Amino acid sequence: MATLQSTAPPDADRSPARPVVRRKRTVLQRLRHDWPLLLLALPVVAHLSVFHYWPTAWNIIAFLDYSPYRPFWENPFVGFAWFERLFNDPYFTPALLNTLKFAALNLLCMFPLSIALALAMNSIISVRVRSAFQSIVYLPHFFSWVLVVTVFVQVLGADGLVSNWIMDGGGERLDITSNPETFTFLVWMQWAWKDAGWGMIIFLAALSSINPSLYEAAASDGANRWRRMWHITLPGIRPVIILLLILQIGGILSVGFEQYQLQRQAVGYQATEVLDTYVYYQSIVGSQGESFGTAAGLFKGVIGLILILIANNIAHRLGEQGIYQKS
Amino acid sequence: MTATEITPRSGSAFRKSARPMWDEEPSLAGKLFKALFLVCYGAAIVLPLWAVLATSLASEEALTRAGGNLLLVPTEVSLQAYREIFSGGALTDSLLLTTALTLGGTAISMAFTICGAYALSRTGSLLHRPILWFILLTFLFGPGMYPSFLVVQQLGLFNSYWSLILPGAVGTFNIIILRAFFMNSIPGELIDAAKMDGAGEFRTLFRIVLPMSKAILAVIALFYAVGYWNMYFGAVLYTPGLETQPIQVVLQRMLMSTQGLPEGAQAAAQYQAQGEAAPTAALKMAVVVCTIIPIVIMYPFIQKHFTKAVITGAVKG
Numbered sequence: 001m002a003t004l005q006s007t008a009p010p011d012a013d014r015s016p017a018r019p020v021v022r023r024k025r026t027v028l029q030r031l032r033h034d035w036p037l038l039l040l041a042l043p044v045v046a047h048l049s050v051f052h053y054w055p056t057a058w059n060i061i062a063f064l065d066y067s068p069y070r071p072f073w074e075n076p077f078v079g080f081a082w083f084e085r086l087f088n089d090p091y092f093t094p095a096l097l098n099t100l101k102f103a104a105l106n107l108l109c110m111f112p113l114s115i116a117l118a119l120a121m122n123s124i125i126s127v128r129v130r131s132a133f134q135s136i137v138y139l140p141h142f143f144s145w146v147l148v149v150t151v152f153v154q155v156l157g158a159d160g161l162v163s164n165w166i167m168d169g170g171g172e173r174l175d176i177t178s179n180p181e182t183f184t185f186l187v188w189m190q191w192a193w194k195d196a197g198w199g200m201i202i203f204l205a206a207l208s209s210i211n212p213s214l215y216e217a218a219a220s221d222g223a224n225r226w227r228r229m230w231h232i233t234l235p236g237i238r239p240v241i242i243l244l245l246i247l248q249i250g251g252i253l254s255v256g257f258e259q260y261q262l263q264r265q266a267v268g269y270q271a272t273e274v275l276d277t278y279v280y281y282q283s284i285v286g287s288q289g290e291s292f293g294t295a296a297g298l299f300k301g302v303i304g305l306i307l308i309l310i311a312n313n314i315a316h317r318l319g320e321q322g323i324y325q326k327s
Numbered sequence: 328m329t330a331t332e333i334t335p336r337s338g339s340a341f342r343k344s345a346r347p348m349w350d351e352e353p354s355l356a357g358k359l360f361k362a363l364f365l366v367c368y369g370a371a372i373v374l375p376l377w378a379v380l381a382t383s384l385a386s387e388e389a390l391t392r393a394g395g396n397l398l399l400v401p402t403e404v405s406l407q408a409y410r411e412i413f414s415g416g417a418l419t420d421s422l423l424l425t426t427a428l429t430l431g432g433t434a435i436s437m438a439f440t441i442c443g444a445y446a447l448s449r450t451g452s453l454l455h456r457p458i459l460w461f462i463l464l465t466f467l468f469g470p471g472m473y474p475s476f477l478v479v480q481q482l483g484l485f486n487s488y489w490s491l492i493l494p495g496a497v498g499t500f501n502i503i504i505l506r507a508f509f510m511n512s513i514p515g516e517l518i519d520a521a522k523m524d525g526a527g528e529f530r531t532l533f534r535i536v537l538p539m540s541k542a543i544l545a546v547i548a549l550f551y552a553v554g555y556w557n558m559y560f561g562a563v564l565y566t567p568g569l570e571t572q573p574i575q576v577v578l579q580r581m582l583m584s585t586q587g588l589p590e591g592a593q594a595a596a597q598y599q600a601q602g603e604a605a606p607t608a609a610l611k612m613a614v615v616v617c618t619i620i621p622i623v624i625m626y627p628f629i630q631k632h633f634t635k636a637v638i639t640g641a642v643k644g
Binding site for chain 2: 027030031033034036037038040041043044045047048050051052053054055056058059061068116117120121123124125133134135136137138139140142143144145146147149150151153154155160161193196197201202204205212215216219220224225254257258261262265276279280283284290293294297298300301304305308
């Protein structure tokens with residue numbers, strides 16, 4: 001879901017939605033008129049101040065030699081020393097590369113799967129079959145990662161269902177869930193199981209918004225099934241595909257946390273370490289210290305911010321709207 | 328919104344049931360391939376879940392005969408595992424705690440979200456734009472794990488159940504979805520009429536706007552509830568020292584103890600110290616079933632509104 005935060009352009013405010021009647025009034029008059037709205041907005045503003053902006057400000061300790069045991073102003077300023085140490089850390093680069101690997105996997109293997117599912121689904125004629133199928137494939141999206149990993153271990157693990165079948169048939173023990181070499185494949189299977197169905201929701205909606213008379217016209221002009229798909233269906237869902245791709249690029253360094261942390265012990269840290277688990281194990285579990293962990297997190301946040309801005313810029317150049325409008 | 332406009336035709340997100348005249352019958356091979364693809368995908372989801380359910384209902388002996396793992400057919404049905412879960416031990420406590428967290432957390436989150444979304448849907452009011460930007464900017468930059476952890480510690484919430492609810496109580500994305508719904512799907516004339524009749528903002532919100540938004544409110548509440556119910560990392564991070572842990576943490580420990588991992592050995596030792604047997608496959612799978620059931624119960628009522636919520640969020644923003 002969070003990948004779809006999309007448009008929300010402040011400019012949408014100019015839409016004819018429901019303007020509060022606006023005359024020239026002093027701030028005091030407006031305050032008297034609008035105070036209930038300010039009161040309603042207050043809890044959210046207060047919450048974000050405390051739990052988003054206040055911790056954001058604490059990122060300052062990435063530039064200090066911070067210790068919680070002395071007054072804040074006595075922490076010496078060290079510039080980019082922690083970042084230097086971060087980039088020289090032998091565990092950091094593998095974590096970054098793993099993150100990029102999983103992000104690329106998500107981009108290259110999950111999108112086509114969701115689109116293929118949506119196309120296949122959309123061509124089922126019977127409404128009843130279609131909605132039954134939808135009920136099934138959306139469901140795993142709401143399962144926790146703990147549950148998904150548990151089910152995978154039980155089914156595909158060394159003592160799992162499939163492994164037992166194979167051994168009953170005289171084959172070798174299957175080892176997928178604790179094998180670093182197959183971990184990438186395992187991650188992909190877990191994604192496909194949990195979220196490929198959910199991912200097709202937006203494509204289905206886009207498909208249903210294509211005007212059927214386009215298909216009819218194309219068919220009467222002699223375009224066959226494949227040509228109709230190529231010239232009508234795919235262009236019809238192109239904007240949605242681009243929008244989602246852009247959002248994915250913005251979140252490229254956030255490939256999730258729980259999935260890797262949960263399988264870390266079974267598979268080993270080399271294969272499972274991504275940036276988020278790196279930060280967790282270095283700063284909160286490990287002994288690299290507060291400032292180091294904050295520096296690693298800040299690195300991720302800044303790169304994420306840059307990627308979002310770049311992706312959005314590309315979107316505008318392609319004539320799409322992107323996450324926010326150019327104003 | 329020009330290019331990404333999505334408007335489901337004729338109210339339904341799907342086309343009508345019969346094959347249109349111009350559409351030729353697909354080839355048999357094509358049909359078979361498509362059917363195979365969809366059936367395999369569906370089966371890959373349903374079969375493991377069925378095996379989990381079957382195993383949770385199996386008796387100890389049937390499981391031992393099967394090699395201690397999943398079964399596809401429970402030969403001797405036994406409710407032993409479920410009796411153990413609800414017998415008042417640590418598992419019962421954990422389920423009660425998780426239920427309380429889910430209900431309380433969802434209520435708090437919905438209160439925040441409704442108030443914020445309504446305030447932001449009234450464009451042109453005092454400070455409207457700065458507040459909107461204040462919320463939208465949170466999408467661009469995350470504060471990072473350690474600073475968030477630090478603030479939770481500073482507030483004295485570390486190892487308190489409040490730390491499982493408060494830090495994540497506001498889903499800004501949900502606020503934006505709900506705001507878009509308020510702005511696009513509730514006629515402005517209705518609000519103006521209420522204002523004419525002397526209704527204040529609060530009365531308008533509770534008497535006019537909320538009753539018209541039941542479907543989308545249900546979807547957002549489901550998103551929040553699922554988040555709280557599935558809470559795992561929050562508990563690992565913020566409440567590692569508490570005796571009773573959310574059910575996902577308990578399930579994770581059970582999983583580790585049967586995978587024979589170091590952390591699991593610890594958990595197994597803990598079970599022994601408490602005079603309990605290490606969890607059997609049936610017990611583990613029964614816990615899995617217990618974590619799925621609330622989701623499966625809520626799901627059919629809300630599923631039909633998913634598409635609407637997703638599209639509102641993705642397109643109309």
